[in-house]
Amino acid sequence: MDIRTTGGPATAEEVSAVDSVLGIPASLWEGGARHPADDHIGFGGHAARAQRPLLLPVLHAIQDRVGWVSRGALEYACRRLSIPPAEAYGVVSFYGRFALEERPALAVHVCDDIACKCAGADELCSALEKSVGAAGKEWHRSPCLGLCDRAPAALVERAGADHEELQIAPVSLELAKDILSGGAWPGPGELKPLTPTLSPQGRGGLLRRVGVVDPESIDSYREHGGFAALKRAIELGPEGVITAVTDAKLLGRGGAAFPTGRKWDSVAKAPASPHYLVCNADESEPGTFKDRELMELDPFAIVEAMAIAAFAAGCEKGFLYVRGEYPLARRRIENAIQKARASGLIDLEIEVRRGAGAYICGEETALFNSIEGKRGEPRNKPPFPAQAGVFGKPTLVNNVETLVNVLDILVEGSAADTRLFCLSGHVREPGLYEVQMGTTLRALIDLAGGLREGRTLQAVLLGGAAGSFVTQQQLDVPLSFEGTRAIGATLGSGAVIVLDDTADLKQILLRIARFFRDESCGQCVPCRVGTVRQEEVLHRLLTDRRDSDITLLSDIAQAMRDASICGLGQTAANAITSAVIQLKVV
Numbered sequence: 001m002d003i004r005t006t007g008g009p010a011t012a013e014e015v016s017a018v019d020s021v022l023g024i025p026a027s028l029w030e031g032g033a034r035h036p037a038d039d040h041i042g043f044g045g046h047a048a049r050a051q052r053p054l055l056l057p058v059l060h061a062i063q064d065r066v067g068w069v070s071r072g073a074l075e076y077a078c079r080r081l082s083i084p085p086a087e088a089y090g091v092v093s094f095y096g097r098f099a100l101e102e103r104p105a106l107a108v109h110v111c112d113d114i115a116c117k118c119a120g121a122d123e124l125c126s127a128l129e130k131s132v133g134a135a136g137k138e139w140h141r142s143p144c145l146g147l148c149d150r151a152p153a154a155l156v157e158r159a160g161a162d163h164e165e166l167q168i169a170p171v172s173l174e175l176a177k178d179i180l181s182g183g184a185w186p187g188p189g190e191l192k193p194l195t196p197t198l199s200p201q202g203r204g205g206l207l208r209r210v211g212v213v214d215p216e217s218i219d220s221y222r223e224h225g226g227f228a229a230l231k232r233a234i235e236l237g238p239e240g241v242i243t244a245v246t247d248a249k250l251l252g253r254g255g256a257a258f259p260t261g262r263k264w265d266s267v268a269k270a271p272a273s274p275h276y277l278v279c280n281a282d283e284s285e286p287g288t289f290k291d292r293e294l295m296e297l298d299p300f301a302i303v304e305a306m307a308i309a310a311f312a313a314g315c316e317k318g319f320l321y322v323r324g325e326y327p328l329a330r331r332r333i334e335n336a337i338q339k340a341r342a343s344g345l346i347d348l349e350i351e352v353r354r355g356a357g358a359y360i361c362g363e364e365t366a367l368f369n370s371i372e373g374k375r376g377e378p379r380n381k382p383p384f385p386a387q388a389g390v391f392g393k394p395t396l397v398n399n400v401e402t403l404v405n406v407l408d409i410l411v412e413g414s415a416a417d418t419r420l421f422c423l424s425g426h427v428r429e430p431g432l433y434e435v436q437m438g439t440t441l442r443a444l445i446d447l448a449g450g451l452r453e454g455r456t457l458q459a460v461l462l463g464g465a466a467g468s469f470v471t472q473q474q475l476d477v478p479l480s481f482e483g484t485r486a487i488g489a490t491l492g493s494g495a496v497i498v499l500d501d502t503a504d505l506k507q508i509l510l511r512i513a514r515f516f517r518d519e520s521c522g523q524c525v526p527c528r529v530g531t532v533r534q535e536e537v538l539h540r541l542l543t544d545r546r547d548s549d550i551t552l553l554s555d556i557a558q559a560m561r562d563a564s565i566c567g568l569g570q571t572a573a574n575a576i577t578s579a580v581i582q583l584k585v586v
């Protein structure tokens with residue numbers, strides 16, 4: 001294919017970045033050197049098209065090397081992968097982390113989402129605007145970075161041959177300014193430790209190795225019982241494993257609470273082949289950081305659980321789709337996969353795929369499209385993933401926390417009846433807490449040290465931006481699927497953001513509305529238009545309250561809930577509606 005964009009040719013650095021993923025081109029047709037045979041035969045088309053799913057890794061390689069994706073670099077990538085440039089442009093422009101305009105190699109992303117607002121992110125951003133300049137060039141505003149327990153948070157990255165990324169939390173104005181002016185980045189010892197806060201009643205099932213094992217060492221994992229569950233799985237056989245998971249009544253922890261055993265059984269029985277396994281580690285729900293902590297601090301457990309899931313459902317290959325803003329989690333998971341395979345403990349091939357700043361890619365079918373190198377747009381269901389998932393093949397997709405639960409089911413004979421909650425905002429000890437299902441919200445907040453001295457509770461945002469607000473009067477709600485449903489709330493991803501009387505609820509609602517407007521993939525009208533209108537009406541209402549706007553907001557919410565094709569649009573009005581009804585914010 002003769003491909004031309006309006007950009008100049010790729011630079012040597014850009015070519016080298018693309019080649020680092022795809023290898024050196026074999027012919028002129030792929031953008032390499034001209035050979036006499038190239039004048040007569042066009043070859044390599046099938047091979048190039050087979051590499052189509054590598055578009056995102058190629059884009060990441062370019063962005064990591066030079067800090068942005070130029071037209072020339074995109075043209076070379078298109079030639080190598082045999083993709084029309086217009087299609088590739090559609091992909092690169094979909095993902096928030098890819099820059100299409102030139103920008104400095106050093107970029108600082110500062111979170112201005114809810115938990116960080118509670119910790120002074122707005123003041124930090126205003127001070128940066130005054131001293132460094134408006135966001136968008138050297139520093140960028142970011143939605144939640146999954147570091148809410150140590151808010152305010154930032155992610156810094158420096159493009160180059162030795163691309164570097166570092167999560168910094170808490171970040172101060174001085175530190176951000178120092179880094180932007182070329183100062184040294186803090187070393188590991190200078191940052192707050194990554195160990196989460198655990199339940200004072202003792203280490204729960206899921207978190208028992210967290211902070212105890214060396215996350216880089218397979219020997220340490222084995223000394224703490226690692227790979228016993230996989231051994232047990234092999235003794236039980238695939239059907240025995242599925243029966244054990246079904247009997248344990250494990251429900252998915254990615255938000256939809258689907259019975260895990262039933263899902264595994266459907267994939268195992270799907271006639272088409274091959275079967276794929278996908279571990280959903282995209283975790284972008286504001287206020288959620290449980291999967292990050294599991295990946296950073298107990299990565300071998302996830303690899304072991306993936307091997308068990310693949311064994312039970314007959315999956316030939318696994319993908320782990322990790323959020324792009326989690327560099328440490330990605331490194332630790334890659335290390336765990338490499339060591340588990342090198343030691344012969346697992347033979348499953350697991351490919352780690354890196355997200356690129358799109359919340360919607362956590363939705364399972366959008367995630368499949370992203371793995372395939374496409375825009376992360378959700379697909380219509382049916383067909384369901386168990387019938388036609390990634391590459392149109394039966395696919396088992398599970399959340400990180402769901403998978404880790406399987407280890408206890410096999411070793412202990414039952415799942416720990418616990419659940420992870422990410423506490424952030426105005427509590428004394430934000431962190432990751434594992435408590436019994438059915439623990440009340442009040443008890444959970446007490447575990448986290450309660451509110452600061454002299455403060456009163458304004459509300460709790462349960463389930464993140466897609467969740468809803470809970471009031472002081474509802475604090476005795478049991479944190480179980482049924483308990484929260486009874487008050488019209490949801491556990492969602494386990495995010496619990498506590499807001500005391502100092503929180504600016506109006507600004508928080510506007511941040512939620514902006515989040516959904518930014519993150520809507522735009523594929524279906526109710527969500528694309530509804531999220532924009534919702535934000536507009538909210539802006540109006542917060543300055544000039546009119547009953548007609550309240551009615552309009554409620555109509556928009558209803559239309560999004562009823563007519564959007566995926567969960568993003570269906571939940572985009574939840575928090576705002578609950579604030580209007582329960583908290584009487586407007």
Ligand SMILES: Cc1cc2nc3c(=O)[nH]c(=O)nc-3n(C[C@H](O)[C@H](O)[C@H](O)COP(=O)(O)O)c2cc1C
Binds near residue numbers: 567
């Ligand atoms: C907008 C949206 C975002 C989602 N984000 C995530 C996510 O980050 N992680 C996750 O595990 N599931 C997420 N989900 C749910 C997945 O679609 C899917 O239900 C889940 O990965 C299945 O795993 P489970 O059965 O183990 O819960 C999201 C769903 C929607 C609609």
Ligand code: SF4
Binds near residue numbers: 565567
């Ligand atoms: S509901 Fe929103 S995010 Fe989901 S497919 Fe429609 S436009 Fe995209």
Ligand code: FES
Binds near residue numbers: 117144145151286288
């Ligand atoms: S890291 Fe800022 S809100 Fe989560």
